[in-house]
Structures are given as structure tokens and as C-alpha cells.
Amino acid sequence: MxxxxxxxxxxxxxxxxxxxxxxxxxxxxxxxxxxWIMERTGIxxxxxxxxxxxxxxxxxxxxxxxxKRAGVQPGELDVIILSTASPDRLLPATAxxxxxxxxxxxxxxxxxxxxxxxxxYGLTIAEGMINSGAAxxxxxxxxEKMSAICDWxxxxxxxxxxxxxxxxxxxxxxxxxxxxxxxxRSDGTLADLLYRPAGGATTPMSPAVLxxxxxxxxxxxxxxxxxxxxxxxxxxxxxxxxxxxNVGDIDLLIPHQANLRIIEATAKHTGxxxxxxxxxxxxxxNTSSASIPIALDEAMQRGLVGEGxxxxxVAFGAGFTWASSVVRL
Numbered sequence: 276m277x278x279x280x281x282x283x284x285x286x287x288x289x290x291x292x293x294x295x296x297x298x299x300x301x302x303x304x305x306x307x308x309x310x311w312i313m314e315r316t317g318i319x320x321x322x323x324x325x326x327x328x329x330x331x332x333x334x335x336x337x338x339x340x341x342x343k344r345a346g347v348q349p350g351e352l353d354v355i356i357l358s359t360a361s362p363d364r365l366l367p368a369t370a371x372x373x374x375x376x377x378x379x380x381x382x383x384x385x386x387x388x389x390x391x392x393x394x395x396y397g398l399t400i401a402e403g404m405i406n407s408g409a410a411x412x413x414x415x416x417x418x419e420k421m422s423a424i425c426d427w428x429x430x431x432x433x434x435x436x437x438x439x440x441x442x443x444x445x446x447x448x449x450x451x452x453x454x455x456x457x458x459x460r461s462d463g464t465l466a467d468l469l470y471r472p473a474g475g476a477t478t479p480m481s482p483a484v485l486x487x488x489x490x491x492x493x494x495x496x497x498x499x500x501x502x503x504x505x506x507x508x509x510x511x512x513x514x515x516x517x518x519x520x521n522v523g524d525i526d527l528l529i530p531h532q533a534n535l536r537i538i539e540a541t542a543k544h545t546g547x548x549x550x551x552x553x554x555x556x557x558x559x560x561n562t563s564s565a566s567i568p569i570a571l572d573e574a575m576q577r578g579l580v581g582e583g584x585x586x587x588x589v590a591f592g593a594g595f596t597w598a599s600s601v602v603r604l
Contacts (some may be wrong), residue, residue, distance in 0.1 A: 279406040279453025284446045287297050287340025287415050288437040288572040289333050292321040312434050317535020321437030321560030323422045324464040330363045331454030333440035334418030345444035349377045353410035355384040356392025358417045358564040391531050391592025392419050395600050399457040401445040417564040422594045426491040437560035441568020452603050456517035459598040469593040499521040503537050506597040508544035511589045514599035522546045527580050532556035532566040533592035
């Protein structure tokens with residue numbers, strides 16, 4: 276097992292107060308049922324941002340909780356990394372808005388875009404910056420307002436997503452705690468299976484784009500499912516190998532919370548029993564990059580893992596991207 280250089284000192288989460296259940300879709304004209312959604316996804320409800328709730332505000336709220344638990348003041352932050360698929364605006368980065376709200380005047384701040392894998396990609400970047408000496412204290416925030424980029428007329432996608440944020444303070448490792456391994460991969464040849472076709476520089480916003488709703492999330496669900504299970508299982512195995520551990524050493528698997536069937540299939544292929552897998556997708560839906568830190572915070576607050584526990588995190592998302600990490604808390 277390698278000697279870790281950076282550790283997750285504390286985490287926090289924030290979700291909107293509004294809860295949208297499966298039964299609420301009828302009110303907006305979506306022809307579906309609670310049973311249909313549960314059978315295919317395992318999702319019962321999700322949190323949806325209300326007026327004034329933004330990617331920045333959710334992320335800043337989660338950050339404040341993580342920073343308080345870590346005993347870190349805004350002026351101590353060297354870097355703020357925000358992973359998001361739903362930035363508040365295209366320019367500048369939403370991370371600088373979080374920096375301004377927090378009053379972290381010393382910090383550099385930037386966004387990364389790795390879809391649902393953003394937290395693990397960000398964790399890897401934070402570890403590298405600490406290991407190189409470029410930073411001592413990094414705030415990693417994963418914040419998503421997926422409701423803003425969903426097509427609320429498309430039953431196949433709008434039932435899946437929710438809003439929320441998770442944050443982690445990353446500092447230099449102490450007492451053997453820290454990041455034991457990370458693994459990241461991507462395959463851009465499959466990008467069109469889960470993407471927003473328009474709204475960027477290639478096809479800017481226009482009346483035609485708005486009418487066709489091509490600026491919103493489009494997904495080929497069956498193909499995504501197939502690739503997600505295979506890639507997450509492979510990724511989990513690679514992270515364990517890099518950490519020189521096996522599945523029996525893991526105290527908890529925290530997978531990206533996209534779909535209960537994907538989670539169950541990934542656990543089966545990885546060889547980890549479901550009683551060692553954290554699942555909260557039924558209450559949050561798919562919160563993209565925020566799902567893993569939200570789940571990690573819940574698991575820690577519930578006492579399922581604590582200092583010294585070994586946690587395997589694994590994710591898959593648009594790009595396609597997939598990633599995994601083994602950490603000792």
C-alpha cells in the first residue's frame with residue numbers, strides 16, 4: 276500500500292429544501308407512474324432547486340460545512356476546485372463565484388468538467404497539487420443544478436436527475452490517512468450517447484435550438500447502462516490493484532448514484548456484497564458529480580465509516596468518463 280500524500284479532512288453536503296416525488300410528475304404533464312420509475316431506476320424522490328438556489332449557493336453551503344468541520348478558515352484556502360456539469364454561467368467559472376461568496380481571497384479557483392466523475396477527477400487534481408507543493412489546503416466542491424439542464428418534457432431523462440452539492444477539504448496526509456489510489460479513463464468516441472447537443476460554441480443558442488430543446492441533456496439509456504456497469508467494475512478493480520488491496524479490505528463502496536440497477540450490477544461484478552455498498556439514489560436521484568460526496572457525507576454522519584475506514588469510490592458519466600479512488604478516512 277502506498278504512503279498517501281493527501282487526505283480528505285472533512286466533508287459537507289447541501290441540497291435544496293424542495294423535494295419532488297415521483298407522484299409530482301403528473302402535475303407537470305409527464306405520463307409516468309411511481310412504480311414505473313422505481314422499477315427502472317430505484318428513484319423515489321429528488322431535491323429540486325427553488326428560486327435563488329444556484330450551483331454557486333448550493334456549493335458554498337456545502338463548502339462552509341466541510342470547512343467548519345475541518346477547522347479551516349476562508350483565508351487558509353490555497354485552491355478551490357469546482358466540478359460541475361451545470362455551471363451558473365459559461366464565463367467566468369462558477370468556482371470564482373464560490374470564492375467570492377466564501378471570502379477566500381488567497382485562493383485560486385477554477386471549474387472542471389468531467390460530468391458524474393467530477394469529484395474523483397477533482398480529488399486526483401487536489402492530491403497532485405498537494406503532492407507537488409503547489410497547495411497545502413484545497414477545497415473541492417461538486418455542485419449541480421441538473422434541473423436547469425434537464426428536458427422536462429422527456430420522461431426518459433427528467434425523472435433521473437436531482438440537485439445538490441457536496442464538498443471536501445483536502446490537506447496533507449497525517450497518520451497514514453489519505454488517498455491510496457486513483458484511476459481515471461475516458462472515451463470521447465461515445466460522447467453522443469450522453470450529451471447536450473447544442474448551446475456551446477459549435478452550435479450557439481438560437482430560437483431553433485430552444486425550440487428543438489437540443490441545449491438540454493439527451494441520453495441513449497440502454498447503451499449508457501451497458502457501458503456504465505462494465506466501466507465502473509473495471510475501474511473499481513484497477514483502483515484496488517493500485518492500492519494493493521482486495522475487496523475484503525474495503526469497509527464501504529460508494530458508487531455514483533445514477534440508477535439502482537447500475538449500482539447493484541457494479542457491486543456484483545466487483546464482488547462486493549450490497550450490505551457494504553452505500554445507496555441513497557432513492558432519495559436524491561442522479562446529482563451527477565455531487566452524488567459521491569453527498570453519499571460520503573451521509574455515510575460518515577451515520578457512523579457507517581469513520582477515521583481509519585477504507586472507502587472505495589467509483590463513478591461513470593458523460594464523455595464517457597469513468598474513475599475510481601480508494602481512500603483511508
